[in-house]
Each structure stands twice: as structure tokens, then as C-alpha cells.
Amino acid sequence: LPHQRTQPRRPAHRRHPRRTRPQPLAPTHNHSLITAHPVNGHKIKAAGFNGVSLYFDWAYHSPAPGKYDFTGVRDVDRLLSLTDELGLYVVARPGPYINAETTGGGLPAWLKTVPGRARSSDPNYTAAYRDWLAHIDPIIAKHQVTHGGSVIVYNAENEYAANTDPAYMEDIQRQARAHGIDVPISHNQCCDASWTPTWATGQGAVQIPGVDDYPQAFECRDPDTWGTWGGGVTERLSPDAPAYAAEYQAGAIDANRAGYDKCRELTGPNYMKVYYKSNLITSGATMFGYYMAFGGTNWGRLAQPNDVYTSYDYGAPITENRQLTTKYDEFKRQGLFFTTAAPLTKTDPAEAPTSDNPAVHTEARANPDTGTQFVLIRHADRKTDDDQSANLTWNTPDGTYNLPVALQGRDAKILVAGYDMGGQRLVLHS
Known part of the structure; x- marks a missing residue:
């Protein structure tokens, strides 16, 4: 998907997994945060994002x-x-359940008086959520990219992987289609797909199944923590859909009251460089939603009190009072690379350069049409603070080269070779 949107284009419901442009999305906590502060939308777009992922809270x-x-x-x-107007694509997320550390996960308080089990095909709950969808879906449908608007994906439910009811998931999608939703429907699977990817196949399956991944966990008291919850590699859940990082960690809840600045440090630029670049090359994912870009404030009783409090700053790149941080700067560096390196649209795993230093790890992807190569270099041990150097033997489209490289502690780089830039050609860069 292009960074600068001019004419809306109709997305196919089935997209080849290698042909989707890397798409950074910037989730925001509540839709009023952009409505009340439109400047946030400009800041998000200026960082290289081409879309936002927006919750719509039933309650x-x-x-x-x-x-x-x-x-x-x-x-x-x-x-x-x-x-x-801003030219930002939208992943619309009306639930019915949304989580987002909101009270009841966005389910209204009055629903507690309705007999039956929520998030199921119980007839009383069904009548309630159908009424909600009948009110919210037509507004979303009016703004779909297929009708000249910005909504490109509709997300059904949220991290729905326990006590599941396939008929319920199927009905949410049936209601959406009946209300005029004609863009692809997605779901965000929690977490890192270590649970069974329920909604990739079978009854209730969606067209673009995505994965939520929070590799740094939420221990903000110890911001030097590194990779507590795994390697952060997005799994492709369906062979005929893009690999989709629906929620990839870009902050943290302040569960232990260390303060959001510590959460920002936990998920700061070093983490972003290592995990975001590694995930891009290792997984080949082409849709990225980073949670959060801007969290803002929990007004009234919006917050779920066991996890969060009035501030939902989240350690995000844009602070609660709308200031830019070093995380924003790193997002901008990576975002502009994603949206200008056109051959990233379509890549396959490729032969990686060999390193004469086992402490320096390499991986590669290449565009099968242009031959352009994208090479990841990082520490073999991602946790190390050591500086390392190596000599790479690199078989590029224009010949074999020996290239010296250097890495600081907790760093990663993406090198490019065989890239045509207008009337010039980049053989390789270091």
C-alpha cells in the first residue's frame, strides 16, 4: 500500500502473501484521541505510518x-x-470485545444484567451485540476504501482464543457483510501464535489472520529486560494472506507502577531496531500494527483498574501530552525506509552473506522480480551489550563482495544491494 494515497483502490479479498507493501499501522487507544487532537494524525503520518488501527468501544x-x-x-x-482527509488507512476494530485495558473490554456495564454468557452465541448476548454492530458497522462501511474512504480492514473480536464459539465468530462476520462491510476481515490472535491459530481455518475463519506479539513483556521496573516473551517473529497463519503483525509491542502497561518513562525505556529505540528489523526480514511480514502510537488519557471509568490507571501513556512514541520522543524518531527512520524501498513489497527468503564472526548473525530476503536484496545483521545473542565487527562475504546481484560491518550492543541493521533508484543503481551499502 502506498505511503501517499491519492486515488482509493479496491483491495482484493484474497491477496497474494508476497505482494502487499510493508504497511506500518499506528494503533491508538480510543477513537476520540484523533478526533479531539487531529494533530496526532499528522504526527503519525509524518513518522512514516500509512494507517491507524482504531478501537470502537461499545460501552x-x-x-x-x-x-x-x-x-x-x-x-x-x-x-x-x-x-x-489525512490519507491514513484504517483497520476498524468494533469488537464486540476489544480489551485495550478498558473496563469490561469494551462490553457495556448494562450487559451484566443480560442473562447468558458473553462472547458466545448465547441468544441474549447475540441480540445485544447484533444491535451494537447494526449501529457501528454502517458508519464504518461508509468510509471503506472501496467507497472512496480509508477503511481497508475490519477486525472481528479481539484475541479470542479461549472458550471459543465458532458460530459466534462466524456471525460477527455475517453481520458485518450484511451491514455493507466488503473489505477483508481480520482477527488478532494472541500471543505470538503459541496458542492454536483458531481463526485461520474452519468455521469462523477470517481472511487475514494476524498475530499479537509482546516480546518485552510488561516489567517496566526492569527496563534492561530483553526478550522475556520470545523472539518476536510473526508467524504466517494462512498461506493465501499476508503475514500480519496485528499488534506488535511498542510500549507497555505500567502494571507495577514504575512510571511510563520506564515503560518507554523498556521498549525504546534499541529494542525497536533489533526486534522490528529482525521481524521484517525473518518473517517476511508485510502488515505491521504497533501498539501503541498514542495512548492518551482514560477519561471517566474507561480504564480497567487492575491493569491501568487514568493515564494510558503506555510508554508510546507520542506521550500522553502529545510530545515526541526518541521512539518516535526511530519509528520515523524505519517507517520512511519501509515506505520508500519499493522492492520490499514482494520478497522471498534468500542466501545470506557469510560472516567470519559467529557473534554476528545474518539473514536475507530478495525480491524475485528485481533481485534486490535486504540483509539483516544483528548480534547472534540479541541480549548482549558488546560491540562486534565482522567481514561479510556477500553474493550480490552485481558480484561478490567482502564487506566489513560493525554493530554496537543491542543493534541491528538492514543492508540493501541491487537496488535501482531512478537512473542510478545501488550495488550495495554498508
């Missing part, structure tokens, strides 16, 4: 059964008109 809009408020800061139509 925020429905104070009582059958009653809905889409006025003022709850005006979804106005929000999506703003994303249309």
Missing part, C-alpha cells in the same frame, strides 16, 4: 440497552472523515 457509545451516542467526541463519522 463508550451505549449507556443503556438500545441507546447509542455518536455525537461530540463519540462522533465516529467525523473521525473517519478525518482519516480520509
Whole structure:
């Protein structure tokens, strides 16, 4: 998907997994945060993002059964008109359950008085969520890219992997289609797909199954923690859909009250360089949603009190008071690379350069049409603070070269070879 959107294009419901441009998405905590502060949208776009992932909180809009408020800061139509104007694509996430550390995961408080089990095909719950979708879906449908708007994906439910009900997942999608949703439907699987990828196949399967991954966990008291929850490699869950990092860690809840600046340090530029670049080359993922770009403030009783408090700063690249941080700078460096290196649109695993230093790890991908190569270099031990150097033997499209490289502690680089730039050719860069 292009960084600068001019004319809307109709996305196919089935997309070849290698042909989708790397797409950085910037999740925001609540849709009012862009509506109330449109400058955030400009900041997000300036960082190289070409889309936002937006929750729509059922409880925020429905104070009582059958009653809905889409006025003022709850005006979804106005929000999506703003994303249309900004040229930011949207992954729309109306739940019905959204989590996002909100009270009840976005389920309204009055739902507790409705008999039956939530997040199931229980008839009483079904009647309630169908009414919500009947109100929110048509607003989303009006702003789909297929109708000249910005919504490119509709996300059904959220991290729905325990006590599952396939009929429920299927019905959410059926309701969406009946309400005019014609863009691909996705789901965000928790976490790192170590649970069974329930919604990739079978009843209730979605067209673009995605993965949520939080490799740094949430121990903000110890910001030197490194890779507590694994290597952070996005798994492709369906052979005929893009590998989709639906939520990739870009901050943390302040569960131990260390302060969000510590959470920002835990998920700071060094982590971003190592994990984001490694995931791009190792997985070949082409859709990325980074949680969060901007968290803002939990007004009223929006916050789920066991996990968060009034501030939902989240250690994000844009702070609660809308200041830019060093994380924003790193996002901008990577985002502009993603959106300008066109051959990243389509890559396969490729032969990596050999390193004469086992402490320096290499991986590679190449575009099968242009031959352009993208080579990752990082520490074999991602946790190390040591500086390392190596000599690479690199078989590029234009010949074999010996290339000296250097890495600082907790760093990673992507090197490019065989890249045509207008009337010039980049043989390789170091």
C-alpha cells in the first residue's frame, strides 16, 4: 500500500502473501484521541505510518440497552472523515470485545444484567451485540476504501482464543457483510501464535489472520529486560494472506507502577531496531500494527483498574501530552525506509552473506522480480551489550563482495544491494 494515497483502490479479498507493501499501522487507544487532537494524525503520518488501527468501544457509545451516542467526541463519522482527509488507512476494530485495558473490554456495564454468557452465541448476548454492530458497522462501511474512504480492514473480536464459539465468530462476520462491510476481515490472535491459530481455518475463519506479539513483556521496573516473551517473529497463519503483525509491542502497561518513562525505556529505540528489523526480514511480514502510537488519557471509568490507571501513556512514541520522543524518531527512520524501498513489497527468503564472526548473525530476503536484496545483521545473542565487527562475504546481484560491518550492543541493521533508484543503481551499502 502506498505511503501517499491519492486515488482509493479496491483491495482484493484474497491477496497474494508476497505482494502487499510493508504497511506500518499506528494503533491508538480510543477513537476520540484523533478526533479531539487531529494533530496526532499528522504526527503519525509524518513518522512514516500509512494507517491507524482504531478501537470502537461499545460501552463508550451505549449507556443503556438500545441507546447509542455518536455525537461530540463519540462522533465516529467525523473521525473517519478525518482519516480520509489525512490519507491514513484504517483497520476498524468494533469488537464486540476489544480489551485495550478498558473496563469490561469494551462490553457495556448494562450487559451484566443480560442473562447468558458473553462472547458466545448465547441468544441474549447475540441480540445485544447484533444491535451494537447494526449501529457501528454502517458508519464504518461508509468510509471503506472501496467507497472512496480509508477503511481497508475490519477486525472481528479481539484475541479470542479461549472458550471459543465458532458460530459466534462466524456471525460477527455475517453481520458485518450484511451491514455493507466488503473489505477483508481480520482477527488478532494472541500471543505470538503459541496458542492454536483458531481463526485461520474452519468455521469462523477470517481472511487475514494476524498475530499479537509482546516480546518485552510488561516489567517496566526492569527496563534492561530483553526478550522475556520470545523472539518476536510473526508467524504466517494462512498461506493465501499476508503475514500480519496485528499488534506488535511498542510500549507497555505500567502494571507495577514504575512510571511510563520506564515503560518507554523498556521498549525504546534499541529494542525497536533489533526486534522490528529482525521481524521484517525473518518473517517476511508485510502488515505491521504497533501498539501503541498514542495512548492518551482514560477519561471517566474507561480504564480497567487492575491493569491501568487514568493515564494510558503506555510508554508510546507520542506521550500522553502529545510530545515526541526518541521512539518516535526511530519509528520515523524505519517507517520512511519501509515506505520508500519499493522492492520490499514482494520478497522471498534468500542466501545470506557469510560472516567470519559467529557473534554476528545474518539473514536475507530478495525480491524475485528485481533481485534486490535486504540483509539483516544483528548480534547472534540479541541480549548482549558488546560491540562486534565482522567481514561479510556477500553474493550480490552485481558480484561478490567482502564487506566489513560493525554493530554496537543491542543493534541491528538492514543492508540493501541491487537496488535501482531512478537512473542510478545501488550495488550495495554498508
